[in-house]
Amino acid sequence: MLDNPRAPRVKAVAKLSQRGARSETGLFLLEGPQAVAEALAYRPQTIVELYATPTVLERYTDIAATAVDAGVDVEFATEEVIDAMADTVTPQGIIAVCAQFPTALKDVFEGRDGGAPQLVVILEEVRDPGNLGTIIRVADAAGADAIIITGRSVDLYNPKVVRSTTGSLFHVPIAVDVELDDVLVRARAAGLNILAADVKGDDLPGVAADGTLAKPTAWLFGNEARGLTDEHLALVDRSVKVPIYGDAESMNLATAASVCIYQTAFAQRPAAS
Secondary structure, three states: OEOOOOOHHHHHHHHHHOHHHHHHHOEEEEEOHHHHHHHHHHOHHHEEEEEEOHHHHHHOHHHHHHHHHHOOOOEEEOHHHHHHHOOOOOOOOEEEEEEOOOOOHHHHOOOOOOOOOOEEEEEOOOOOHHHHHHHHHHHHHOOOOEEEEEOOOOOOOOHHHHHHHOOHHHOOOEEEEEOHHHHHHHHHHOOOEEEEEEEEEEEHHHHHHOOHHHOOEEEEEOEOOOEOOHHHHOOOOEEEEOOOOOOOOOOOHHHHHHHHHHHHHHHHOOOOO
């Protein structure tokens, strides 16, 4: 059992909360039973190290069994060691070190099943980890084919982003560190209608009513404070806004993105008659 919180291995894991260490090693930190269970189920080959307290493995016998089936060794560690490794204040007794696995941009537009993509989410200069993680989770739930994160956004493997995805990180192809201009060219070449979320755009209900959202769509979302530049807005097919009917000054980016993404998923999956 690993029981020294100051051991070099423990310090190396803890350093993965820092972007420099993640960039240097190509690894990232995964915390909690839900996230570890998703990694074991969908991408066990990415797990490099797995640490857990005996108590946690006794409680989550499914995780222990899945790890055995996947050929992933679990090393027991004390609560003090897990605390020293973790980025969270109250860790849940299990931590994995995983290899980063971004999808190449050229592969993003192939669609999940090899067909043409129907729904892609593009994020430009999204800086808040919680927003990024939530949008990834929503895109996954809505059946998006892929997510693209430009190099001006927060690091996909930031521990707060990883936690916010609650495992969706392992479900959807995600390209990172790309240039938006290149992304838009490729999206259009793939036959996607590019819609940008912008406060000066057309109201979303009207866009939905005219059939636009039923087309293969790439949604572009910009920075929380500044949105998208005029130069980038000039490159999209249409700007769209989520109307505010009450007295709220504005909507959180992740909330507005969720509405846009799900409205598109509804339009692309009409109810059976």
